[in-house]
Amino acid sequence: MNRIFSCAFLCALIFAGCKKENAKPAEAGKVRIAQTTGNNMTITLWADNDAFITGYNKFYVSVNANEGGEIKNAKVRFTPVMDMGTMKHSSPVEQPAYNTLNKLYEGAVIFTMPTSEMGSWQLKVAVNDFEEIFPVTIGNSVKKQVVTFKGNDDIKYVLCLVPPVKWQVGLNDLQLLLHRQASANEFPPVDGLVIECTPEMPSMGHGSPNNINPVSTGNGHYTGKVNFTMTGEWRLHFAIKKEGSVIKDDTFLDVLF
Amino acid sequence: MWFKIFIFLLLILPGALMLPAQEDSSFRNVVILKEVVVQQDGQLNNSREKKQGTDLQVSTDKLLERISGVSMIRRGNYAWEPTIRGLNAGQINVTISGMAIFGACTDRMDPVSSYIEPNNLKTVSVNYGVNNQSFGSTIGGGFNFKLKQPRLNNDKTFSGLAGVGFETNAYALQTLAALEYSGKRFAIRGNGIFRKAENYLAGGRSEIAFSQFSKWNGGLSAIYRLSENHTIHADYIQDEGWNIGYPALLMDVAFAKAKIASVSHRYQPHHKSLHHWETKWYFNTINHAMDDTHRPKDQIPVHMDMPGTSRTMGFYSELQWTHSGKHHVTARLNGYQNRLHAEMTMYPEGAAPMFMLTMPDAQRSVIGLDVSDKVMLSEKIELVAGLRTDFAGSSLYSEAGKQTLSGMHSGNLNRNTLLYNAYLNGKYRVNDAGLVFAGVARAMRSATLQEMYGFYLFNRTDGYDYIGNPAVKNEASWNFSAGVQFGKNIIVAEGQIFAYLFNNYIAGMSMPGYSAMTYGAKGVKQYSNISSAALYGAEATLQVKPISFLTIRSSNTYSRGSDANNNALPLIAPFKSVNKVGVQWKGFHFSTDAEYAARQEHVSTAFYGELPSRSYFIVNLAAGKSVSLKETTLDVNIMLVNIFDRYYYSHMDILKTPRQGRNLVVHLTVNF
Structure with a gap:
């Protein structure tokens, strides 16, 4: 019995030591x-x-x-x-x-x-x-958090969700990042487009009210609000407009919490 | 279970027979024990209910339905929801011996009346509006179920009853018992009932699936006399239902459990002007869980769990004071806090479970003061004037609850409301035969917690998901009533007209663009106020007793309501007439009653989602006899309900779910 205790104590000491090293x-x-x-x-x-x-x-x-x-x-x-x-x-x-x-x-x-x-x-x-x-x-992310698509303007875009620390039921901050592919190695941020976001629960077929479409805040960031009325699997549908015309209207990203 | 009850019967019956012989006054007490319904207004309806309500085996639902002006919203064969002149839910108050208590189910499957049994009760008092009998601000009055108390110093040390009942329709069985010990300083009464029913058959012998239920209810009441004028009372009721089907709804109920407890102190000095002072502390908790696991797969797109809880604790203190024999003043201070929690977890196939709070941890704290004076202005004129004020604070008590509603409402969701009710009721005795009465009241209620904070609560009547609205205003009304009462020789007649004129009537408004959460729901509505609405109607009762053993009685009720947009108000019963012929002869009683309800075509399908209802006409027969053997009486009641096996439903039966077809009911009760 004593041996087990001293063993455990020793282990605890070692782990404690390891932790400190990385502090x-x-x-x-x-x-x-x-x-x-x-x-x-x-x-x-x-x-x-x-x-x-x-x-x-x-x-x-x-x-x-x-x-x-x-x-x-x-x-x-x-x-x-x-x-x-x-x-x-x-x-x-x-x-x-x-x-x-x-x-x-x-x-x-x-x-x-x-x-x-x-x-x-x-x-x-x-x-x-x-x-x-x-x-x-x-x-591979369980849920689709990034999407690459070619817009009607012939430009290839990368739209990505910046997940918050924790999704929760109710109103959440929604943050997106939009870049375009200028070349194989250049992805400058894209500002000033209009993004419309429509959440949906695919397994139920319903959406949620009181969402606020993300707006461009610079450096490719778009921030808005998304309302999740329950936990589970949500799909965010996006329509993206540039200078008044839709360049993409059937792309989506997924959220699971 | 059955075996235990049988043993219990074996144990108590011989005891009863061996009790010392008493004069028949005790039998009168037993009758009082069985008297279940009393109306406060003290009009003709009263006597009718007293006679009809004498069978403790009748369910609370059927008991309430017999009261003039009361109609039941039915979702199955269990837990009907009472309405008074079409007013329901938050518009009426339901209390148990003055205790506030609220159902836990978001789909209104468990009205408070489903958690008590006539076996628990001494009386049911019904109020048609605001008066000095209500324990809270209200528009349409309400019910106060008064619990049966054991008697101190009774002639009999032990008394009680035991009974069994059987119904051929639904193979319903029930068994009940009560036992009372009465001492000089201490008395205690225990009572219990067990009920079970299978699916019932509608008229035409068609089986209504998912209409079964099982329940038991037990009560324990004790009195201890501290001194001549001081007594301590303790009451406890536990009611548990399980496997309850709701054919009109999408889900059934796995269990519905209530625990209701109170302790009170009474100071009752006789011959003093302050002759009654009662203070009570109470607590009750309800656990409720819906269940869809027995429904066929094609009815259930997604399996879900929907449990809910309701907890209330509170107190009241009531004083009754008589001054110079003319003024009877009642003052009542009461307060309570109610907390509601309900949640839903859906389990879609091949996807993650979905969780939400449907009642996002809402609570309400209420403190109210009611002062009334009943004045005998002269021998002919009696006035009751009173004022009630309530302060209600509503809020969300958990972070999860607040977070849930963050996507629906912005800002601080706490709401404080101040309510007042004022009433003046008068009676004038014209002569020995006639009486006229009239009343006016200003009534007010705050929106219920569901109406303020509910989150996608499905309403089967109109097929919409409902969202609460913390900004909804208090509903208020001016209530008017007037009537005459006449009694001479063989005729007793009473007529009454009433009107409720609402401001800020609370109703659901469609929210275009909101998508419904419930499968098959038509959309989303949010509670809001309609500037005005009016509900009016009349009740008339005529009783003729041409010969001593024959009674003919006709009770008729009618009400009609419309809102400011001229939409017919929902859940309003059409014209209804109950006509009864009763014969009492040599200890036997026979009666036949014919019940007729007219069509209800004054409905608003577009706004309130109601469909018109057909008329119906059914005939019931009843016979009974009391057999006395020394100390013991055996009551035998036999009823043949809906003898022509008509297929029918009432306007307030959700989804027009048909009512029971022909049913033979046998109740045997031994009182000792």
């Missing part, structure tokens, strides 16, 4: 994805969790000088790369900016397809002149 950003609920050193810096890549999915994924970077001390004014860039063997392409990104609250460079990558036999993803992180490539595995 800093892990305290803020972040998971360390990878770490590298170069140019006298230690660069650590963090995320909210290590299960990346097709859709909107936040990434965080901490940069520390090897002689000690945090570097707050570095220029950090993300470049996702999908390597399909014969060809490579990128995907939309929100480039990181330093967040003084959690002392991390905070950005996001919108993965448009999952890792598969067809190809694999890498995330290139550049800190000033230093570059490091981290392989990342992207799973």
